[in-house]
Amino acid sequence: MKLLILLFLALSAWADIGTVMVVKGQAQLNRSDQMLDIKSGMKLLTADEILTKAKSRVQVMLVDNTVITIGANTSFKFNDIKFDGSPDSKADMKASRGFFRCVTGEIGKIAPERFKVKTASATIGIRGTDFSADIMPKRELIRCYSGIISVQYASYLKEIKAGKMIELRENQIEIRDMKAQREKNRDQEVYQVVEKELDAPDMPAKDLSDMTTQQEQSKPSGGNPAVGGPFAAPIN
Incomplete structure (x- = not known):
């Protein structure tokens, strides 16, 4: 009996937990301290x-159809993934640095309390969710695009609803509306354009105004609300 249990555990450890769908740029896979170049179709x-490098992205699909997009300069580990269609299914992952976005699959529906992603300083729990995290040396930005997430940080446990973001910085937290933050970022971009062009010699005021308007009109409509982060949607 013990032999059968050990055999089952060994087979489970080597069972596929997902597949690399798309690779852009350079990325490697650390498997039992052996570094492998990541390729599309590779089983996880x-x-x-x-581990991704600069200007690189990797998108994976787990066995429960969870889709995770991993951004540049990111470390993302799959600690424990189990899916058999029962409430005993679980997903335990960790992002030590960089950016990722996750759209949860079946585990998020049947066992949401057993779906966790740890960051450098927090733990994210979910309820049928699309969310992302940007992990930087001195702060973290965690965004919820749909559903609800819980964020545990130090002695705090906060519930973040869709359209909200939470910033973690030196034992301090701040919850903001993502739309308001995008407008703030947009206004800052316009200010920087104007400030830059004001340094140019003999720039007529009308030309400066037209230039700023063109900058705004040239931006694509819609898009990713995560500042600097990729969608957890197919990478073309």
């Missing part, structure tokens, strides 16, 4: 860690 195993 428990304890695999994806």
Whole structure:
């Protein structure tokens, strides 16, 4: 009996937990301290860690159809993924640095309390969710696009609803509306354009106004509300 249990555990450890769907740029897979170049179609195993380089992205689909997009300069590890269609299914992952966005699959529906992503300083729980995290040396930005997430940080436990974001910085937290933050970022971009062009010699006021208007009109409509982060949607 003990032999059968050990055999089952060994097979589970080597069972596929997901697949690399798309690779852009350069990325490696740390598997049992062996570094492998990541390629599309590569199968993922428990304890695999994806490491991306600058200007690189990797998108994976787990066995429960959870889709995770991993941004540049990111470390993302699949500590424990189990999916058998029962409430005993679980997903335990960790992002040590960089950016990721996650759209949860079946585990988020049947066992949401067993779906966790740890960051450098917090733990994210979910309820049928699309969310992202940007992990930087001195702060973290966690955004919720749909559903609800819970964020545990130090002695705080906060519930973040769709359209909200939370910033974690030196034992301080701030919850903001993502739309308001996008407008603030947009206004700052316009100010920077104007400030830059004001340094140019003999720039007529009308030309400056037209230039700023063109900058605004040239921006694509819609898009990713996560500042500097990729969608957890197919990468073309």
